[in-house]
Amino acid sequence: MSDSINNTSYQLDDLVVERCVEIHEFEEGSPRASFNGLVEDAPRTNTSVVNGLSQQLIYQINLIVPNALVSFDDLDVKLGDAAYPFVPPTAKLGLQKAIERRGVTLVVNSAYRTLAQQMLLFNAKKRGENPNPVAAPGKSNHQSGLAVDIEDREGWLPFLQGTGWERLGGDPPHIDYRGQGARDLRQETILAFQQLWNKNHPNEKIYEDGDWGPKTESALNRSPATGFNIAPWDDKPRILRLSKPLMEGADVLKLQKKLQAAGFAISAADGVFGPGTDKAVKEFQKQKNLTADGLVGSRTLELMA
Ligand SMILES: [Zn+2]
Incomplete structure (x- = not known):
């Protein structure tokens, strides 16, 4: 039986209209902290603390629906700390068009918000730390993959015309x-x-029904903020690169240790793919006569082994 049946309280949360501006205000100003505990114990001041888990969740969605979410961090955009710049490919094309037409940087405060991020906002709400309306995880329009909060929306609207992006639900951004x-x-x-x-x-399976309920909530709260031991990319390694938000995980740590063993200076092998790792990868690629693009695919990894 689905764990969301007999769970009327969550139905009310479907009606919660989040005010994007207030959620940004709640998230602002906290530097990204590394935190190695469970989601339920995570500091709820900035949702980027669940970055490791968030990346796994986005990757897993693309295993369910291939190419459902692509990153637009390569466009001329300025991204907020906790913003995951993921939309469908056609939606990315629309943003790209608008940015080309207007010729200025698009400032994005929020886009796709992962289930783990929404959990932090929801926990803060439940514990009285956040006075603003918050939807239950999985219920926010920012979990649809079709919502983006931008600065100067009114200025952008004429350039977004005909791209499929519109002002619909939600407040100014x-x-x-x-x-x-x-x-x-x-x-x-x-x-x-x-x-x-x-x-x-x-040994503790929950129903895979795509519904939000108490068992799913309990499991998510007991999940590690840095991600699960078995990552969704374990079977087929993901391509590692310098991205926003920074890639994080055991695969990054492994790469850093290989680079160090090969004599490349990395100040801290911390499992986060930052500018230092990017620099070391490019130097390695140059040394091996590969294109120094900083993309760690199978070829680069092979030569590193
Ligand atoms: Zn919004």
Whole structure:
């Protein structure tokens, strides 16, 4: 039986309209802290503290729906600390068009918000630390993958015309994508977590139904902020690169240790792919006559082994 049945309190949360501006205010100003505990114990001042887990969740969604979410961090954008710049490919094309037309940097405060991030906001709300309306995890429009909060929305709207991006729900910074290829990923957002949890807890499985309920909530609260031991990219390594937010995980740590063993200076092998790691990768690639693009794919890894 689904763990969301007999759970009427969550239905009310479907109606919660989050005010994007207030959520940003709540998240602002805290430097990114490394935190190695469980989601329920994580400092709730800035949702980037669950970066490791968030990256695994986004990756898992793309295993459920191939190419559902692509990063637009390579466009001319300035991203907020806790913003995951992920939208469907067609929606990215729309943003790209608007940025080319206007010829200025697009400032993005928030885009895709992972289930783990929403959990932190929801916990803060439950514990009385956040006076603002917060949707239950999986219920926010920012879990759809079709919502972005930008600065100067009114200035951008004429340039967004015809791209599929519109002002729909939400307050001033908020735009939604309703163009070709739009697909609401809220169910997959929950399902991705349930699948990852089960892969890591074969003796304590929860239902993989894409519904939010008490068992899913309890499991998410007991998940490690830095991500699960068995990562979704373990079977087929992900391409590592300098990105925003910074890539984080055991695979990054392994890469850093290999670089160090090969004699490349990395100040701290911390499992976070920062500018220092990027520099070392490019130097390694140059030394091996590879294109020094900083992308760590199978070829670069092979030569490192
Ligand atoms: Zn919004």
